[in-house]
Amino acid sequence: MPKTAVPDTLWFTRCPVPTATGVAADRGWLAGEFAADGIAVRSLQDADPGADRAAHYTHALPGLFREGGNVPALWARSLGERTRLVGLTWIEERQAILVAPGTPVRGAAALRGLRLALPRHPVPIDFWRAMALRGFEGVLASAGYGLGDAALVDVPAGGRDGQWASELAALRRGEVDAVYVKGALAVEAARRAGAEVAVELDDLPDPAHRVNNGTPRPLTVHQDLLDTRPDLVDRFLSVLLRAADWAADEPAEVARILGAETGAGAEGVAGAYRAGTHRTLHPDLSDDRLGLLARQEDSLRAHGFLPEAVDVRSWADPEPLRRARLLATRAGAPRQGPAPR
Structure with a gap:
């Protein structure tokens, strides 16, 4: 589609784990960001029965943002899906x-x-x-x-x-x-x-x-959306930075959101996520995190989970997150998450 085209819907999907996407969805900030543009923002998990829920794994939906486990994300890229890695988090999940x-x-x-x-x-x-x-x-x-x-x-x-x-x-x-x-x-x-x-x-x-499916956890977007409407990608990511920044000061609210996201009770959430988890939702593309994801790619390929190699550093595109930080800074500078310990 031409660069000026406006999609009717942006989709997001996330795993039932701590994510800035889940926080932003809970706060209603994703829908609010694009309402004036006439763009609906919908969760793939809450979509109509006829929706392609398999896109959570295949990412075969150009208007989709995915924040979830790295095994399906690497697998989809390995199969040739035109996704780009735009962020990584490192969250200690028991x-x-x-x-x-x-x-x-x-x-x-x-x-x-x-x-x-x-x-x-x-x-x-x-x-x-x-x-x-x-x-x-x-x-x-x-x-x-x-x-x-x-x-x-x-x-x-x-x-x-x-x-x-x-x-x-x-x-x-x-x-x-x-x-x-x-x-x-x-x-x-x-x-x-x-x-x-x-x-x-x-x-x-x-x-x-x-290192495992959730450590580090990738944030991916389709290349088609990046090519046609990079401004929408930047704005979406800026909302996630805002959500991660808000979460850093709201441990009780993040625990509540985690309960809803994971389907676990308070005991399960408290036992799985250490104190300070609410301050670790900021994505980045640090060399450390890319290196750890490359280790995961090596192992998955060695054990037959990936049909073709994925060059993690070539897959990564740091520009959308860089631009999103500039947008977020105008509304208050986002914090940076800690490096993996």
Whole structure:
């Protein structure tokens, strides 16, 4: 379409995790930003039944902004979808290795020789499996081991199973020795299963060992929208910066929003997100974060999740975020989020 064309709708999608997109949506700021232009801003999660919800994974929707896990984002780019990486966040979202009640396994080195659960979901990109694989890989690497030093056990997941239900059931039956989980719902699932924590990945000092689907978490937009209406992209990103800035002063409100986004109760949210999470929603494209995402790309490709290589640094376009910061500064300078610890 010509550069002067105005789309009827801008779409956004995000994962059920801490995101500036989720905060901005809750505050009504995304809709408010574009109302005067006659542009509707809609959530893909709340769209009509006929909407292409698979676009959350494929990003095959030119007017879509996506803030979510890096496995589907890298996969879509690997398949040739014309997306651009315009931001990355690093948010510590509880990752843990669980074992059966009464099991004496504690610490990364203790996973050597154990049977590790790898779920298998019947979906085009099995990000659940990728997360478990990367979680175990990071933990073992922190102790000087590799995946070959443990036994990887496939655990088929039923379509109606809740998150980690199949793996925790296999743990309960004694078919596996350890399960990887992450996030607010994981806290609640572990409690229901009576499982015990063998390793807290958040305590691993090297961020490279904590790299996974959500660390770092990409913010992507379609190249078509960038080519035709870069001004809309800049304004959208400026709203996200405003939302991240607001969140930095509102821990209680962010906790409420996280409860709604994740579907978890207060205990799950408090157990999954450490104090200070509300100050970590600012996206950037720092060299550190790009390097950590490149590590993720290397691993995903090595394990067969990506059909083609993705050059992370070439995929990244820092200009929209730079311009968005200038827009946001006019309304009050946005804070910069901390680098990965």
